[in-house]
Amino acid sequence: MSIPRRRIPSLVLAVAGLVAASTAAPAQAPVAKPQRIVSLNLCADELLVHLADRDAIASLTYLARDARGSTVAREAAGIPINHGLAEEIVPLKPDLVIAGVFTTRNTVSLLKKLGVPLLEIGIAHSPEEAAAQIRTVAERIGEPARGERLASDLLADFARLPPVPANRPTAVVVRPNGFTAGGGSMVDAVMTRAGLDNIAGRNPADRMGQLSVEQIVIARPDVLITDAEPGAPPSLAQEVLRHPALAAMPARKISVPGRLWACAGPELAQAAAILAAGAREAKP
């Protein structure tokens, strides 16, 4: 399996909200604060960096160090990394492994067989679910106070957003490869809170589907949200975002880096603030 491929599912699934999953595995009562925590998932990486003592983190995924996708690249720089392989994890003798429910499944099932304590986190579909997930992880790693602070700050940030107007500007998210974010996803929830009407949310058929440039243009959104990164390495996926037809659209264009709303974390509020500012300027 190629290295970059693994990141796609984690990003795409995390943001698209394809399947609702349980936010936590049945938690055993923590006997003691785990001291050698290993993360197998980028979202777990970010939560650990925010919540755990640095010394308690035994390993993060290699994705945590990539500033294009990770919000904690700077903090992760000195922490050992793994590529999701069981052979890397077992010798670390972790007393807690945090994994995503959709990623590194083979490693997870092997670790289960070996009796390694495991916490699986699902995909949050709303700021409230994100807050719940933050609290769950914090509880499990023995840092409930930090978790509570992070979660309530997040919810407070959302509460401070301007009230949602009755007549919301329409918007659509275009991601590399023409992927969009449909109804029920975290992105959809954040857009709604920020006062935008997600066009892709209306049609259940394109919940996590790809949209052609033509569909996007014809849909006449008031706001076009992309996460084109200026420094991204060349790919056909990014080419879609630079299509001249999108550039020529009269819509207001907002760029939101995907890492801000790919995971349950404090950055969600940042994404919402960017969108809310855009929504105010783009009256329908």
Add this chain to the structure above:
Amino acid sequence: MILSATNITVRRGPRTVLHDVSLEARPGEVLGLLGANGAGKTTLLRLLAGLDAPEAGTVRYDGRSAAGIGRAALGRQVAYLAQNGAIHWPLKVEEVVALGRLPHRSDAATDTAAIHRAMERAEVLPFAGRTTGTLSGGERMRVLLARALAVEGRALLADEPIAALDPAHQLDVMELLRDVARGGTTVVVVLHDLTLAARFCDRLALLAAGRLHAIGAPMEVLTPGHVAAAYGVEVVAGMQEGEPFILPWRRIEDGGP
């Protein structure tokens, strides 16, 4: 057109295929090229056609070099009929013959007339509309000959044109070549049949191991001694209706007859 080869030498790696060969073919005559397999007949014919260049020596056409005449002009003046000529696509017979007009790019009426003449002479008119995939070996050879005739060049060079033909068609083709020469064309033909060579060629050139062993009138060239030296066979020769025949009879074993 006078085709002249002067002091031709050709090497293939360490092997000398032709060694200091000089000869001339003149308008109105049929010059037969004879020799055992590997003696250099085809190599010489290709040089005369301008397909290859010799390492040493010159080939001239009425005193001019191939480069002086130009590739396209040479194509209009010298027709070449390859050995075992292939026809790679199942074209219609008349279209294959029409390819002979390709070097000319003249007007339609001129081309059509030339194509018709060539098909008539090579006796392929009866199957002009068939595709080449359906032809017998002999018919194919005649179609290819007709293609070469359609060039209506001043020289016709044919590499073993009768090898695949039955006796009747062999005679037909040799008569046709004679007839073409009578019209003023220079004809050079590679042959293996000594009798037909003797009967239909005005002069013969006998190659042995890359050297010109003998050249001249048929009966001066096809002496038992020359044939033995060139082919390693003993012949039976005689006269029939005032014309010579020569048949290979037995192989000469090492150590002489």
Add this chain to the structure above:
Amino acid sequence: MSRFHAPSQRLLIGSLGALVLVLFVASLLIGYAPLDVGGALSDLIHGRDTLGALVLLQLRLPRALLGAAVGFSLGLTGAAMQGLMRNPLADPGIVGVSGAAALGAVLAFYSGLANVFALALPLGGLAGAAIATALLLALARNGTGTSLLILAGVALNSLAGALTALALNLSPSPYATLEIVFWLMGSLADRSLDHVALALPFMALGWVLMLRIGHGLDALTLGEDTAASMGISLKGLRLSATGGAAAAVGASVAVAGAIGFVGLVVPHLLRPLVGHRPGRLLLASGFGGAALTLAADCAVRLAPIRPELKLGVVTALIGAPFFLALLWRLRREAE
């Protein structure tokens, strides 16, 4: 000389041209969202900056233009390579020229070179195609046996495919490995006028080079010696065919990926209609290729499959059975 059946030839080219025109218009009419094409056209002509005009000009037009141009390139190249090698299986996809072009384009694109210097993309494709064609030609002088041609194709295709996969794996972009499908199967989705401007000059150069060699390919029917004796420059012929194929296929693959089998199916279907004359087959195959590619691209948009099928999937569904049937027949003839 080419006057035999000239009227029927004109009729064939005329009908194929008309077919391409019809499919071109159909391609403009078919899309993912309802569009009043007439209104959009009038907006475009009168310089009105409407959404319809935008969709027509920036999305449907480049797609239709590329469909026609890429198809023309593939059909024409198939006919030219088959004429040159005198083998009906010499399709740019089967013999590995398209795969090598994809490798060249991938290297130019994912290295970031094409971002700095846009022409690097078609030039990369061209270089890949040129190397593969030259290799093939060196391997296959004097009429090419089918088995040699197919084996050369297998070797070139697997080498180019492996190197393409390697290049994509080493690329820093997280999407790169998913994009191998585009390069190996081809697509015209979401292409822009920029792509047309980038590729069309190279394709046109390739067309001119290949359309000039009709007489030479006709002469080559009788073998290289006979062709040379008729004043055809074999070196010039090979250079034109190779250069033309490299330019047309290289540029096509650089913007649309490797769309297979067009160069096999189209010449095969049209050959009887031009009396098997390789020279006459050239222009006819160009138009035929354009028609087939436009039709396939309409089909992927009409088929209820989303995300849309790669174009190469459709052409392979049509082409691969053809290929097998052709192999079957050649085998029988060889027996």
